[in-house]
Amino acid sequence: MSDDVRVWIDQKLCTGDGLCIQYAPEVFEFGGDGLAYVKEHADGERLSEAGARADVPEALRLEVIDAADGCPGNCIHVVRREDGAEIAGPDAN
Amino acid sequence: MSVSIESQPRLTGQTPWFEGDVPAEAVPEKYRLDRAYVPKGRYLDPEFLKLELEKVFTRTWLVACREEELPGVGNYVEYEIGSHSVIVVRESRTAVSAYYNACRHRGTRLAKGRGRVGSLICPFHGWRWNLDGSIRLVLDREEFVPRTDEDLGLVRVRAETWGGFVFITMDPNAMPLLEYLDPIPRIFEPFQYQNMRIRWQKGVILPCNWKTALDGFLEAYHVAGTHPQLFRFDKSNTNIASLAELENRVWSPTTTYERHAHYSSIGQKKNTSADAGKDPTARGTNDVVDPRLSVALSVQYIADDMRGLENDRSWRAAQALKTAEVPEGMNAGEYMLQLYRELSVAEGYDWPEIPAEKWADAGTAWNVFPNTILLPNQGSSFMYRARPNGDDPDSCVFEIFSLDQVPVADYGRKRDHQPEFFEDFRDADLGEVFTQDLMNAKEVTVGMHSPSFDGHRLSEDQEMTIYNHHRVADRYLWSE
Numbered sequence: 001m002s003d004d005v006r007v008w009i010d011q012k013l014c015t016g017d018g019l020c021i022q023y024a025p026e027v028f029e030f031g032g033d034g035l036a037y038v039k040e041h042a043d044g045e046r047l048s049e050a051g052a053r054a055d056v057p058e059a060l061r062l063e064v065i066d067a068a069d070g071c072p073g074n075c076i077h078v079v080r081r082e083d084g085a086e087i088a089g090p091d092a093n
Numbered sequence: 094m095s096v097s098i099e100s101q102p103r104l105t106g107q108t109p110w111f112e113g114d115v116p117a118e119a120v121p122e123k124y125r126l127d128r129a130y131v132p133k134g135r136y137l138d139p140e141f142l143k144l145e146l147e148k149v150f151t152r153t154w155l156v157a158c159r160e161e162e163l164p165g166v167g168n169y170v171e172y173e174i175g176s177h178s179v180i181v182v183r184e185s186r187t188a189v190s191a192y193y194n195a196c197r198h199r200g201t202r203l204a205k206g207r208g209r210v211g212s213l214i215c216p217f218h219g220w221r222w223n224l225d226g227s228i229r230l231v232l233d234r235e236e237f238v239p240r241t242d243e244d245l246g247l248v249r250v251r252a253e254t255w256g257g258f259v260f261i262t263m264d265p266n267a268m269p270l271l272e273y274l275d276p277i278p279r280i281f282e283p284f285q286y287q288n289m290r291i292r293w294q295k296g297v298i299l300p301c302n303w304k305t306a307l308d309g310f311l312e313a314y315h316v317a318g319t320h321p322q323l324f325r326f327d328k329s330n331t332n333i334a335s336l337a338e339l340e341n342r343v344w345s346p347t348t349t350y351e352r353h354a355h356y357s358s359i360g361q362k363k364n365t366s367a368d369a370g371k372d373p374t375a376r377g378t379n380d381v382v383d384p385r386l387s388v389a390l391s392v393q394y395i396a397d398d399m400r401g402l403e404n405d406r407s408w409r410a411a412q413a414l415k416t417a418e419v420p421e422g423m424n425a426g427e428y429m430l431q432l433y434r435e436l437s438v439a440e441g442y443d444w445p446e447i448p449a450e451k452w453a454d455a456g457t458a459w460n461v462f463p464n465t466i467l468l469p470n471q472g473s474s475f476m477y478r479a480r481p482n483g484d485d486p487d488s489c490v491f492e493i494f495s496l497d498q499v500p501v502a503d504y505g506r507k508r509d510h511q512p513e514f515f516e517d518f519r520d521a522d523l524g525e526v527f528t529q530d531l532m533n534a535k536e537v538t539v540g541m542h543s544p545s546f547d548g549h550r551l552s553e554d555q556e557m558t559i560y561n562h563h564r565v566a567d568r569y570l571w572s573e
Contacts, residue, residue: 016221016230018211022166070209 256286370453374426
């Protein structure tokens with residue numbers, strides 16, 4: 001199975017800490033409301049819809065997993081692209 | 094006593110004095126230094142510790158952590174000294190900053206220990222700061238008296254780096270770090286501390302003054318008495334040294350600079366002179382006829398027992414030396430260094446050539462004033478740090494950092510690091526040599542409290558590093 005992953009944020013639980021943005025500024029960005037959102041490219045538009053999913057470039061996968069592991073709101077979900085299984089985040093086992 | 098030119102080292106054989114030192118009469122009598130003499134009140138009086146915390150630790154540059162402890166933006170390490178807590182944080186890929194670790198609202202400590210955060214968030218009422226110290230969030234700010242963002246920002250502590258160490262100072266007017274450290278950065282340049290990383294770090298509580306913990310590592314005069322096995326073939330024999338062994342004792346003269354000082358282990362006292370310098374090829378084991386084995390056993394004992402200053406590569410080079418054919422015109426110690434170099438280069442390590450005069454300048458162990466010791470060696474090093482433990486002059490936190498050079502390919506690589514802490518050093522698995530050293534801490538302290546003891550009577554050849562600390566401390570203690 002491929003290692004490709006996608007990431008989404010449950011904005012209802014986001015604390016606005018910004019740790020994810022320090023781990024992977026290419027993937028995470030603050031919105032005007034102080035909450036974190038995802039984007040698909042470093043210089044791309046952030047996906048402003050709550051819970052939107054973004055593909056994670058291979059080179060940033062570990063950073064994004066670390067961001068999910070360290071997230072103080074425990075609200076970053078990293079899922080396998082192929083079958084949707086959560087590999088990091090509150091629903092990972 | 095004669096006056097020397099500032100910043101010129103004071104060589105062995107006399108009690109140091111430098112231009113700019115405070116005159117004896119400016120120091121209260123009970124704390125006054127005399128020729129090679131340090132009164133015990135400077136170690137035992139709670140009042141003296143209070144003065145040190147107010148005047149020395151707040152005005153000097155202090156090693157807070159290593160840069161590799163702050164691998165990512167938002168990684169922080171808390172540094173506590175006396176009643177102060179400072180937070181050192183990686184603010185960006187290129188900048189490390191330090192702040193007083195106190196909320197601007199009601200003073201709460203913001204972060205403890207170490208970790209990684211996106212912003213600094215007060216655990217009490219949730220005020221938040223960006224990593225650059227600027228205020229990000231005050232709940233119900235309209236209920237407070239209007240205050241500028243500047244007034245609500247975290248208060249900076251100066252932070253500068255050298256050799257991979259992050260230093261802080263609470264004195265906004267302190268001289269720049271590199272000037273403060275002189276001559277250490279010049280002399281240590283070929284040892285490339287910036288390319289070393291922490292191999293292990295252990296902290297223990299010692300039942301002695303913080304300076305007593307350091308004093309034990311600031312001279313090698315104690316080696317014959319404390320580490321009798323060090324030059325024996327049978328390292329498990331820790332019986333007190335025989336008179337014949339004392340006859341062959343090593344000699345380690347001290348050299349003092351304006352602020353810092355070091356000792357150099359340069360060989361057997363009976364066969365050496367003060368003109369000699371530290372020579373990394375001159376080492377060995379007594380009564381071992383084969384010089385290859387003599388050198389190899391010495392290297393391997395330090396590598397195995399202390400787990401620092403030597404490393405896996407120097408251990409393997411020593412192993413190869415035991416059966417190697419030493420080339421004509423070379424001694425076993427020189428060939429050991431060559432084997433170590435060849436092995437290191439083959440495995441991707443940089444190997445700067447360190448000329449004899451650089452080794453002589455570097456010596457064996459340095460006091461980085463006030464509370465750190467560095468032992469320079471090629472490829473590996475130890476750092477020791479001692480801090481007072483609360484307001485008890487008879488207790489301190491003592492830490493050992495074992496540092497190893499990493500391969501060139503790993504210079505940019507992040508590493509996991511977790512320091513270990515032990516209430517009792519006997520639980521810390523520190524090996525025979527460190528354990529012997531640390532066993533002295535309690536004995537020195539008990540004896541110093543005796544009414545029969547008035548102060549340290551120091552060797553003017555081998556213990557002026559200890560005196561020098563007090564001489565320099567006087568400059569901070571008795572001036573405004």
